[in-house]
Amino acid sequence: MATKKTKQPAELGKVQFRGEALRLVPAGYYDTGRPALSLIDGDGAPYARLTVNLPDAPDLPEGNYYVKTWSENAEVARAVLASGLMLDTGQRVPTGFVEAAVWNLSLTAGEPS
Numbered sequence: 001m002a003t004k005k006t007k008q009p010a011e012l013g014k015v016q017f018r019g020e021a022l023r024l025v026p027a028g029y030y031d032t033g034r035p036a037l038s039l040i041d042g043d044g045a046p047y048a049r050l051t052v053n054l055p056d057a058p059d060l061p062e063g064n065y066y067v068k069t070w071s072e073n074a075e076v077a078r079a080v081l082a083s084g085l086m087l088d089t090g091q092r093v094p095t096g097f098v099e100a101a102v103w104n105l106s107l108t109a110g111e112p113s
Contacts, residue, residue, distance in 0.1 A: 012105065015039065017079040022047050024085055029053045037065055037105075039076065048076050052100050057093050066093060066100040077101075 012024045020041060027036040032055050039047040052068040060066070067086070069077040080086055084106055091102035 012037070013083065013085040015076075015080050015083045015085065017076055020047075022076075024050070024080065027051075031055070034059070035065065037067075039080075048073060050077065050080060052095065054093060054095055054100060057095075057100075060102065063105045064089065065103055065105070067103045069101050070098045 010026060012026065015022045015024055017039075022039040022041060025038055025040055027038040027049070028034065029036050032053060034053060035051075036053070037050040039050060041047045050067055050073065051065045054066050057066060065086075067073075067077060081088060081103070086103040087106055089102045089104055092099040093102065
């Protein structure tokens with residue numbers, strides 16, 4: 001019996017974090033249909049969701065994302081920003097007791113090097 005291959009999402013780039021190469025891939029939120037970004041480890045398993053779903057916040061232009069830069073995401077978010085794959089726009093959106101950052105996917109993300 002042949003095994004079915006799972007299609008891997010398109011890779012936007014790689015991020016080095018704690019000695020591991022994580023793939024930055026597009027994803028989505030089921031309830032709002034908004035785009036999201038996830039980090040996938042070398043085995044193809046989800047490592048972290050970089051973005052945060054803010055259903056009451058305004059829609060962002062294409063290529064812009066609400067990024068969770070606090071709590072368990074703080075270190076990995078810094079690694080993504082340092083990789084150059086994303087740019088911090090400086091915009092912040094309040095969500096509870098914290099603020100989500102608005103980041104833009106770098107124009108070179110996903111292009112072959």
